[in-house]
Amino acid sequence: MPDLRGLYQEVILDHCKKPRNYRMLEGSVHHAEGYNPLCGDRVTIYVKIEDGRISDVSFQGSGCAISTSSASLLTDAVKGKTLAEADALFQKFHALVTGEGNHPQAEDPALGKLAVFSGVAEFPVRVKCATLAWHTLRSALKGEEKAVTTE
Amino acid sequence: MAITPQHIAETTLRKSATKFDVERIRKDFPALDQTVHGKPLVYLDNAATSQKPLAVMEAEEHFYRRDCSNIHRGVHELSERATKSYEDARVKAQQFLNARDSKEIIFVRGATEAINLVANSFGRKNVQAGDEILITAMEHHSNIVPWQMLCEEKGAKLRVAPINDRGELLFDEYEKLLGPKTRLAAVAHVSNVLGTINPVREMIEAAHRKGVPVLLDGAQAAPHLQVDVQALDCEFYTFSAHKLYGPTGVGVLYGKADLLDAMPPYQGGGDMISSVTFEKTIYNSLPYKFEAGTSNIAGVIGMGAAIDYLNRIGMEKISAYEDELLAYATGAVSRVPGLKIIGTAEKKAGVISFVMEGIHPHDVGTVLDQEGIAVRTGHHCAQPLMERFRIPATTRASLAFYNTKREIDALAAGIQKVKELLG
Numbered sequence: 001m002p003d004l005r006g007l008y009q010e011v012i013l014d015h016c017k018k019p020r021n022y023r024m025l026e027g028s029v030h031h032a033e034g035y036n037p038l039c040g041d042r043v044t045i046y047v048k049i050e051d052g053r054i055s056d057v058s059f060q061g062s063g064c065a066i067s068t069s070s071a072s073l074l075t076d077a078v079k080g081k082t083l084a085e086a087d088a089l090f091q092k093f094h095a096l097v098t099g100e101g102n103h104p105q106a107e108d109p110a111l112g113k114l115a116v117f118s119g120v121a122e123f124p125v126r127v128k129c130a131t132l133a134w135h136t137l138r139s140a141l142k143g144e145e146k147a148v149t150t151e
Numbered sequence: 152m153a154i155t156p157q158h159i160a161e162t163t164l165r166k167s168a169t170k171f172d173v174e175r176i177r178k179d180f181p182a183l184d185q186t187v188h189g190k191p192l193v194y195l196d197n198a199a200t201s202q203k204p205l206a207v208m209e210a211e212e213h214f215y216r217r218d219c220s221n222i223h224r225g226v227h228e229l230s231e232r233a234t235k236s237y238e239d240a241r242v243k244a245q246q247f248l249n250a251r252d253s254k255e256i257i258f259v260r261g262a263t264e265a266i267n268l269v270a271n272s273f274g275r276k277n278v279q280a281g282d283e284i285l286i287t288a289m290e291h292h293s294n295i296v297p298w299q300m301l302c303e304e305k306g307a308k309l310r311v312a313p314i315n316d317r318g319e320l321l322f323d324e325y326e327k328l329l330g331p332k333t334r335l336a337a338v339a340h341v342s343n344v345l346g347t348i349n350p351v352r353e354m355i356e357a358a359h360r361k362g363v364p365v366l367l368d369g370a371q372a373a374p375h376l377q378v379d380v381q382a383l384d385c386e387f388y389t390f391s392a393h394k395l396y397g398p399t400g401v402g403v404l405y406g407k408a409d410l411l412d413a414m415p416p417y418q419g420g421g422d423m424i425s426s427v428t429f430e431k432t433i434y435n436s437l438p439y440k441f442e443a444g445t446s447n448i449a450g451v452i453g454m455g456a457a458i459d460y461l462n463r464i465g466m467e468k469i470s471a472y473e474d475e476l477l478a479y480a481t482g483a484v485s486r487v488p489g490l491k492i493i494g495t496a497e498k499k500a501g502v503i504s505f506v507m508e509g510i511h512p513h514d515v516g517t518v519l520d521q522e523g524i525a526v527r528t529g530h531h532c533a534q535p536l537m538e539r540f541r542i543p544a545t546t547r548a549s550l551a552f553y554n555t556k557r558e559i560d561a562l563a564a565g566i567q568k569v570k571e572l573l574g
Contacts, residue, residue, distance in 0.1 A: 004521050008514075008572060017509070039513040039529050040543030062543055064511035065573060123517060 006119035007126070008065060015069035020076055021058040034061075034136030034148040036128055041067040045074075045136045054078050054086060059133065066126050070117065071133035077114055083141060089114075090134050097121055097130045171472045176464070177553050179204040190523030193558045193565075198343050198371060198502055198549030199527050200393045203457070207397055210456035211449045222448055223422060223439075237448055240455030241438070244403050247458045248388060249379040254437040255411065257404040258451050262370040263293040265389035265404035266337070268441065269366055270297035272414040273387075274335070280306035283332045285363070287312045287320055287349070288539050289342040292532040294368045298337060307334075314539065318345035318494040325354065329361045336365045340372035340388075344531045344547065345494025346477075346502030348376070355385050364410070370394055374551070375473055375500040377466040380405050392450065396551075397457030401450035404441070411437050418443040469552045473501045476550050476559065483563040484548075489574070490566065493545050501550030504531075507566075510573045512546040518572055519546075522565040 025031070025046035034043045041063030048056040057079055059071040078086045093114050094100075099121030108115075120130045132148075139148045177183050182202045185192050194202060214236065220229035222237045238253075245253040259265045274297075278284065284298045288311055295309075302309045310333070312325035329336065336358045341348050355365045364386035369378060373390035380388050387410075391402040406414075416423055416434055420443035426433045434440045461469065480503055485492055489508035507515060516528035527547045530537045537543060548562055 004518060004572060007517070013573065037530075039511075040537065041513070042543070064513035066514070068511075126513075126517065129513065 003119065003122065007123055009116045009119065011073075011113060011116040012065060012069040015072040016065040019059075019068055019072040021072065021079075022060060023058045024060060025056060025058050029056075030140040030143055032136050032140035032148060034132045034139070036063070036067065036132050038128065039064060041129060041132055043067065043071050043133050043136055045071070045133060045140045047137065047140050049083070049141075053080060053082050055080075057137075063132070064129050066117075066120065066129035067132050070130045073113055073116075074133045074137060077112060078137065086137070086141070090138065093117070093134060094131060097127050171468055171552075173472070173553060173555050177555075179206070179460075180553055181205060181208075183553060187523040187525070188521050190521075191561075193522075193524040193554075193561045195548040195550065195554065195558070195562060196525045196527050197374075197551040197554075198394070198531075198547065200399065201374060201396045201551055202553070203396055203398070203453075204460050206460045207453045207456045211398060211453040214449045214452050221445055233448060236452045236455070237446070240451045240458075243455045243458040247373075247378070247462075248403070248405050249381050250405050251381060252408055255405055255408050257406065257411070257438045257441045258446050259389075259402050259404050259441075260400055260447070261391035261393070261402035262368060262389040263391075265387075265402060266294055266366070266368065267297045268404055268417045269335075269337075269387055269406070270301045272417045272441075273410065274298075274301040275305070276413075276415060278302075278305045278307050278334045281332060282307040282334045283310050283328075283330065284308075285310045285312060285325075285328050285333050285336040285338075287325070287338050288314045289318065289320075289345055289347060289349075289533070289536050290337075290339055291343050291368065291370070292534070293370075294337055294339060295535065308332075311535075312338075314347075316540075317496050318342065318347045319496045320347075320349055320354070322350065322353065322357075326357045329358055329363055331361070333358075333361065333363045336363050338365065338367060340367045340369045340378075341375065341500045341502075342494065342533075342536075343371045343502070344504050344533045344536055344545065345496060346499040346504070347494060347496035348372070348498040348500055350498075351385070352383060355383055359384070371500065371502070376470055386410055392454035392457060395454070395457055396460065397454040398447075398450040401447045401454050403454075408437060411441070416440050416443070420444045422446075464552070472552050473550055476552075476554060476556065477501050477503070479556055480548065480550065480559045480562070483559050484566065487563070487566050487570070489570070493540055493542065502547060503549075504545040504547045506542055506545055507569065507574075510569060512544040514573055515546045515566070515569050518569045519562070519565045522561065522568060524562055524565045526562075 030047045043061035046058045057075045097117050097120040136148045180202045218232040220233045222234040241253045241256045244256045310328045313321050358365045366387035367385045369390040374395045388405040393399040423435050423443040425435045493504040512528040529544050
């Protein structure tokens with residue numbers, strides 16, 4: 001039976017109530033909007049890139065505990081990373097929350113705090129909540145104008 | 152004679168004629184008797200779709216086991232039986248809505264198709280550039296988008312009657328929006344999000360004073376209220392069988408015969424014609440003009456069985472029991488600190504939408520699901536209404552006559568658990 005405490009871990013609830021880097025970035029930044037029409041989650045990701053690295057990243061929006069905390073933890077996780085490193089992290093995160101490969105990812109040190117999302121794999125309908133911010137980041141980095149939607 | 156479950160159900164209902172015996176009624180709905188995540192299922196997503204009584208499943212099964220054949224065309228025994236069951240269902244639907252004539256009952260895929268039929272047939276014929284269609288702020292997407300599409304095609308304008316913070320129509324504003332250019336008012340009888348029962352009798356009278364015909368979207372009303380289209384005097388009425396304890400993929404469009412007669416067909420094909428040559432086709436008479444192709448025959452027969460089932464209990468009794476349950480649920484839910492009910496109209500049918508301070512509906516839904524409680528979370532296909540209340544989504548518990556006070560207590564306990572976990 002899926003475990004609610006495994007889904008709503010303390011770190012997730014903390015980031016939901018006190019989201020980090022919750023602001024707009026001024027100046028020359030990439031940004032993209034993500035939308036999950038199923039539950040109404042909306043997120044805007046702002047990224048500043050200097051010398052091929054993500055020098056600053058932030059978000060704004062409203063959503064459920066999983067999507068809000070995922071966006072918040074994303075900003076902490078990708079700051080200072082190169083674009084290739086951020087993309088590799090997304091791949092690992094995606095494998096973690098979709099439960100691909102029987103969770104060896106949860107042990108992956110590269111995931112750091114993102115490992116708290118391992119419980120999402122038990123709740124398939126919530127995968128989209130966890131990945132919305134990541135898809136939106138990818139869109140921002142590609143400079144896509146059209147809003148990302150999970151549907 | 153063999154005793155079938157239907158006989159048992161009928162006997163059960165006769166015995167309980169004096170009292171609403173919900174525990175006995177629950178036995179007619181096999182899906183209610185199961186556990187979900189180790190807890191007894193509490194099904195409170197009835198506004199999305201309702202569970203089906205055995206009688207409905209048996210009617211469909213009987214058709215497929217014994218009478219399966221195409222209708223209206225065959226000379227053989229099976230086709231005659233199937234045609235009779237199908238047309239009997241039309242009479243049942245006619246009586247259920249108290250329509251004047253069974254030819255005013257058109258079988259469609261559901262309320263959505265019924266509205267699209269009216270938009271495409273009545274709408275395209277009667278709406279010109281500069282004309283207006285009037286809806287309300289509490290419509291389901293299915294009673295918004297077909298009219299938007301029509302307005303876009305014709306250069307017409309969609310007008311929206313506003314509501315107050317309780318979720319009640321602002322009647323004076325509605326009346327003001329009925330003008331010389333209004334070609335149709337299309338309104339929900341009952342709101343799927345707020346539960347508001349609109350004052351449709353008065354709305355129709357006001358529209359008729361301006362010569363405006365009215366379509367009522369009865370998807371959320373027909374399962375809960377006694378509907379009388381002659382007393383209402385609406386031009387069109389629609390409902391979906393699957394919310395009425397019947398099968399999915401079937402529903403009814405009621406239309407006044409003179410209007411339907413004057414309308415062009417919606418789709419072309421078999422059954423809707425009386426003769427075809429390559430030069431000219433003569434359309435069939437009502438209701439067949441609007442039923443092109445082989446219909447969902449089993450579904451229509453299943454819907455007939457659902458109507459029979461509801462009649463055996465009685466819509467008045469159903470309404471009265473659901474009102475009692477709604478009052479109980481409203482009390483139980485509104486006692487939770489930090490919880491706000493969205494939709495507090497004076498006249499409501501069995502829907503409770505709510506938001507909780509600092510907790511997103513999607514998380515509420517996940518926690519409740521783990522308690523075996525099925526609710527809906529999201530915008531409920533009414534995004535403009537969500538914007539009106541400045542909320543992204545709600546959690547919606549929607550009731551049926553097979554729900555119990557014990558289940559409402561489980562919902563209240565589940566909401567407490569949500570607060571403990573996420574509050």
